[in-house]
Amino acid sequence: MQNQLRFVLALAFAGLGALATSAAQAQFQAQTQAQPKVKPIGAIVASDNQGKPSPAATATGKAGSANVAIKYSSPAVKGRRIWGELVPYNQVWRAGANEATTVSFDKSVTVEGKQLPAGTYAFFVIPTEQAWTVIFNKHAKQWGAFDYDDRHDALRVTVTPRKAAMMERLTYTVTSPGVVLRWENMELPIAVR
Structure with missing residues (x-):
């Protein structure tokens, strides 16, 4: 039972980390697309x-x-x-x-x-x-x-x-x-x- 709990917690933390990384990447892409390098x-x-x-x-x-x-x-x-x-x-x-x-x-x-x-x-x-x-x-x-x-x-x-x-x-x-x-x-x- 304890091993199953550890496995579920590890999956939850991995999912949150991936979600945060995806959100940060999307925000960075939106900022770089919205601001051209040369005007x-x-x-x-x-x-x-x-x-x-x-x-x-x-x-x-x-x-x-x-x-x-x-x-x-x-x-x-x-x-x-x-x-x-x-x-x-x-x-x-x-x-x-x-x-x-x-x-x-x-x-x-x-x-x-x-x-x-x-x-x-x-x-x-x-x-x-x-x-x-x-x-x-x-x-x-x-x-x-x-x-x-x-x-x-x-x-x-x-x-x-x-x-x-x-x-x-x-x-x-x-x-x-x-x-x-x-x-x-x-x-x-x-x-x-």
Whole structure:
């Protein structure tokens, strides 16, 4: 009798464990099917990490005849003053958050009238109250601007920012005249051909 009771209890526990495992698997499948890994938004692709403070994003398009891809993390304004405060003037900035922003060109291009070979570059800017320095650095894989070294610069150009409508999240757009960085109340158009 005692052996039969043990056998019945073992079957009951095994059944409950299988039921719990099946329910957990069904819940996981429902969650992964309900949330796609990549969500296209026009020419911008935002990854599946939208709950993060600065989610990863990619902007793609053509500038002249070159295909351009910009990978960046997109911080938000969140009521802060960005230019000259959160992003200090006269200092190298990663032009995003987390890893350094990267820009890839499949062909050689002209940026603000200066030649830049095809490749992938870390993208930095030095904002000031007037003209900004835009930097394409050969050391593409780096965290922020902490390891930035100007000896690896492939190109530096000067660009003038302009006032723009409020943009809560940092956004890049690739258009036929070039690339535009937008954030807070400013945009930085960079001519790329």
